[in-house]
Amino acid sequence: MNKILKEAKKINREYNTFITINESFSEGIPIVVKDNICTLDLKTTAGSKILENYVPIFDATVIKKLKEKNFSVLGKTTQDAFGFGTFSTNTELGIPKNPFDKNRSCGGSSGGTAAYIKLSENVKYGLGQSTGGSINCPAAFCGVVGLTPTYGLVSRYGLIDYANSFDRIGPITKTVKDAAELLTIISGIDTKDPTTQNKNEDYTKYLNEEIKGIKIGIIKECFSEKIDENIKSGIKETIIVLEKKGCEIQEISIPITQHLVSAYYIIALAEASTNLAKYSGMIYGLEEKPEENYNEYFEKIRKNFSLEEKRRILLGTFVRMAGYKKAYYNKAIQIRNLAVKQFQEIFKKFDLLITPTMPILPPKFEEIEKLSPLQTYAMDFLTIIPSVTGLPSMSLPVKTKTKLPIGMQLIANHFHEKNLVKVGDAYEK
């Protein structure tokens, strides 16, 4: 058997990294893909029960582009169902285990991709997808590079929607160089996704660059007592390294960052609740024999949603209903617009902003079980900053003395991925 396929099966047995392994994989550059990105003739479940046996009739634009460059999908990776989670535990189709400690989470929701990239010797390219931090978080927990591009840089056509105005596809790779290569291939305008813009470039040309004079802001609010001490000190050491390489470091306070978690969850769940409306067991996905009238059948199918899926549908429906929409949905949109404006001002003075990626080290599964949904949602408050504002960001593994990996989050201005690549690559060396 193909050695790449063999390795995939071996790792999967131990770490649950795949929902589907592509048995017909034989040649081409191997890439692992989050299971909410549609692949022609290859099962795509989004980690959910309701799409457990769904086989798309088309390739997502990113997959099409990769296939043209001789890439071949090795497998579809485990994830929180529909991306609804921070630890890749909200799924019935396999929970991935952390490469550093099998009792700990890989982070989420692109957990399977991040874990596999860390574990594999043969595969260095992976595709993740982020709504509120689902690329950066697992990259941080698994000690790999996660790059979340600007909203509109990479086509979402063929991505199973969580929250369309946040969703982004991006690379999860072993190195910044790999990420730059992958981003160069998948980015660019797509007529099938009208939210894309023609602003892509060759990001590999920003590798091996001097980073002298790059202005970096350290967001004060993101180094509060909520952050694990190990993470804080690990990142502070990194900042010193960057300073030595000639970067100009300055602390900055951005108070609006405190309000973004609420704004994010309101808008994201409002959109998610409409996106999940379509799963009604009629055209695709889970199907049962219809013996009752339409409303009853609809109910019967939708009983298959998990608790988290139901929770998000209910919350999302609530915030857009008459009488509540003004207080929640409309206000959240205002906060989002305000945040975008403020960050555009900030990026007149800075090239990059730095925060930790996650406030905690990869938690144990038993610890996760004790968290309330609200506590879990709050874990996303750092990755939500670039998510709400559509800014590009990268989680970079910092060199650390701790046994568990630490991720540092770099945030750049819209369509300035080059700064992420420059600084990330320089730090790696």
Next chain:
Amino acid sequence: MKNKENPKKLSVFWAQKFRTRREISVFAKPCKISKRSLKGAKSRCFGGCEFRNLNYSNFSKVKIGLEVHVPLNTKSKLFCSCQAVPEKPNTNVCEICLGMPGSKPCLNKKALEIAIGLAIALKSNLSKTILFVRKTYFYPDLPKKYQITQYENPVAVNGKLKILNKIIPLTRIQLEEDPGSIYHKEDRALIDFNRSGVPLIEIVTEPKFENAKEVLDFLQRLSSILDYLEIYNSKDFSIRTDINISTIGEKVEIKNVSGSKNIEKAINFETIRQNLLSQRGEKIEQRTMHFDKETEKTFPSRTKESEEDYGYILEPDLPIIELSKEEILRIKKSIPELPLEKIERFEKQYDLNSDEAYVITIEKEIADLYESLYDKVNSSFLKNWISVSLKKVLNYNNKKFSETKIEVSQIEKLIKKVTSKELTPRSAEFVLRELVNTPSEISIILEKLNISKTSNEELNSLIEKTIRENRKAVEDYKNGKEKSLHFLIGQIVKATNGKADAKIVKELIIERIK
């Protein structure tokens, strides 16, 4: 791998399913009106009382507003490249109009341009930024379970359309996607998604109509504008109208009525129903009704729901649209002369009164016909012939002039044959009937129908014969019995199979027996 979809052959698969009556989605006990619930509804509405007991003089004034849905004739659907025509069930579908996971909408620019053109034609204010929203509701024919439509910032607001006696203000003009269509068969519901995603323009009026006549006039004028702009797909789909009616109580909405006769009946029935309820001291609640074509009555369909319950949010997959002045100008320039302008011009240029001008211009092709023949034939005859004979034959066949394949030169020939007395007007109408249904050369039709005008010689001998055989009638006429003359004329016209001109026959008889 358990795999229920056959991905590659999806559309074929469905088509086969339909052929074999194993449908995509089969639901036993669909929400359908049974005969029994009809009875229940009847007693709820009227408590068994009959129409003849009505006291019309006490009827309160009715206010009617419309939401008119016009399917557009674009090549492709509103958000995908599927053809916007019906064909075999579930064949004009793709991942986008079926709402498959991962698919995204992409706006059909042509449809937007059409909507803007219509908005300009209806003298509306165009929105500076145009937004699309998701309207969530859980119907089986709606694949995504939300419809992409407009709410805030539709294509245009504050339009107007002049009808016979007033100006109807138009609240909004918006663009949206059509759902699929449901067919009920025995105890099952079949869904055809070919219509899913067909572009619709919705025109919402203020509640300024006071009766069915005004509504019908509005719809006729609107459809005339649609014809002029050549934007409405009348071949495959029908215009569907939601009618809001209120008398003294709250607003009642009758959903999805199509065809002017149904609209008229629905309005009249609902007006009577509401008045009856109020005369009996009952309260009229806000609710949604539907019109049943068979019983010609309205029935409650859904429980009441306020508009906002649809949980509108912005459609995040579509960017906000801002139109440049140049684009709007370009669309404006492409708008042809519209009915109202044409009426004014015809009144001046051809010395017509406003009714005549309206009748001639209501269909663009007829207006063109009038203009091109105006100098070639007797114009006053042309005017009358169009408004009477042509309209009559078209209405009878339920066709528009543009739908027939009649050429202008044929009409010219036909009219000249009448004005030169070669054909009687009645024979010409026979020819026209033939032309409307089976287009061919006039001479061939004349031969086929065996009607070329009877020669005077033949006619004279026929008159001689008739007078001989009907002595009594002749005597009666001579004694002042006008009826007898008509009897004689009738006998002769009958003998010529209608070919003889009654006027001429009359003159000839009078001359002969004077």
